[in-house]
Amino acid sequence: MECIVLYSSRTGNTRKIAEAVCSVLPAGTPCLPVAEAPPDLSRYDCVFAGFWVDRGTADAQSKQLLARLDNPKTALFATLGAEPCSQHAADSLRNAAALRPCAEPLVNSFICQGKVDPQLIEQMKKMFPTGHPHAVTPEREALHQQAASHPDEADLAAAKAFAAETLKRLETIA
Ligand SMILES: Cc1cc2nc3c(=O)[nH]c(=O)nc-3n(C[C@H](O)[C@H](O)[C@H](O)COP(=O)(O)O)c2cc1C
Incomplete structure (x- = not known):
């Protein structure tokens, strides 16, 4: 199973979540800022893409990545200032997911608060x-x-559980 974790983070919140996600993925899984994303993202079994919420959608750097993220097996994660169970959080994830060129539903998604x-x-x-x-x-x-x-220890634990659940789902999809 070859995965990659890509993230955008201005003040470090989303980077912490990205590192927690990566820690439960197969050893050697790259964890890179989106600016260092490889050109070909279609060859991975799953792309984990993380953004910080900027005015109700993905931040500008992640928008660029999502617009070329042609891998149908994508899991999104994000941090935001608002409550993670709010309509705003759900809308932000949905808006970001809609930036992808492919229409397949996400394999999984995760969002938590960030200072x-x-x-x-x-x-x-x-x-x-x-x-x-x-x-x-x-x-x-x-x-x-x-x-x-935030993100606090509980958020990091929830991010790890999200990654583990995503791996399980990938096994059933494949
Ligand atoms: C310019 C700007 C716009 C933001 N817009 C939103 C927003 O629309 N909704 C929200 O809940 N948080 C918003 N935030 C808060 C960030 O999404 C939040 O602090 C996030 O955890 C930052 O992640 P980072 O540390 O990885 O950069 C905004 C922050 C900035 C700097």
């Missing part, structure tokens, strides 16, 4: 006044505080 860059939060506070749709409300502040400890 939001404090510099971004400060910028948002300065840029968006009270009442603006992107203003930092008390609810948003609470969400940022909740996200601040």
Whole structure:
């Protein structure tokens, strides 16, 4: 079983998840930033592609990768500031999956919270006044505080379980 893990990560959250995923895949499975993705992705038994959520979809670097990800056996994983069980999280995964050229359903997907860059939060506070749709409300502040400890050990364990489950599914598909 030859897999590859590709990820995009601005502040390290998604990289941690990528490393956890890779740790349960066959020894020697590459774990690379998307900028180092090999040109031919069709030869792998499964491509694990990880992104950070940027305005409800994959970040720009991952968008480029997903647009050329022609391997029908793909598992997506992601981190985001919002709650992982929210509609926003589900929509973000769906939007990212829709960027692929192939219509096959994902083999599996995983999403968890990741701390939001404090510099971004400060910028948002300065840029968006009270009442603006992107203003930092008390609810948003609470969400940022909740996200601040993620990904945590439980997230890493869940990411490993996701990878193990994906391997099982691949055996039944093959
Ligand atoms: C420009 C920007 C846009 C973001 N947009 C969203 C978003 O739409 N929804 C969300 O829940 N989190 C959003 N986030 C938070 C990140 O997805 C989250 O912090 C993620 O874990 C960062 O991953 P990384 O450390 O791998 O870069 C955004 C962060 C940035 C910097």
